[in-house]
Amino acid sequence: MKRTFTFVATALLALSLAGAAIAAPTHLHIAIAALNHSGEHGSASLVQTKAGVLVTVHLMGNKAAQPTHIHAGTCGHINAAPEWPLHNTVNGVSTTLVGGVTIAQMLASHYAINIHKSLMDLKDYVACGNIKS
Numbered sequence: 001m002k003r004t005f006t007f008v009a010t011a012l013l014a015l016s017l018a019g020a021a022i023a024a025p026t027h028l029h030i031a032i033a034a035l036n037h038s039g040e041h042g043s044a045s046l047v048q049t050k051a052g053v054l055v056t057v058h059l060m061g062n063k064a065a066q067p068t069h070i071h072a073g074t075c076g077h078i079n080a081a082p083e084w085p086l087h088n089t090v091n092g093v094s095t096t097l098v099g100g101v102t103i104a105q106m107l108a109s110h111y112a113i114n115i116h117k118s119l120m121d122l123k124d125y126v127a128c129g130n131i132k133s
């Protein structure tokens with residue numbers, strides 16, 4: 001009887017651990033679409049690490065340094081104040097470790113990766129991708 005209980009308890013524990021793994025994504029790949037006819041588009045990958053979320057943006061269409069941030073909101077309905085700054089996208093690439101946060105936390109609300117035209121034209125948005133699974 002005791003052995004049966006132990007077996008059932010172990011099976012339930014294994015199931016709950018599997019459930020936790022599904023609920024906490026370790027990778028996310030999102031599309032980044034052009035805004036305002038910029039012709040700039042690409043994708044971003046988010047990878048969970050112990051220190052935070054490693055965000056890599058790949059953007060086609062521009063080689064200049066372009067301010068890149070995670071903003072609250074969705075593309076088209078975005079909060080103007082950046083939530084998490086990312087490194088500028090230069091030659092179409094930006095790689096940043098966003099510390100102290102998880103992909104699950106990002107997915108729990110609405111956030112988007114937003115790319116601005118240039119340091120001089122911060123108000124011009126050229127590309128955006130919603131962070132969603």
Ligand SMILES: [Cu+2]
Pocket residue numbers: 067068069070071082114115116
């Ligand atoms: Cu921004």
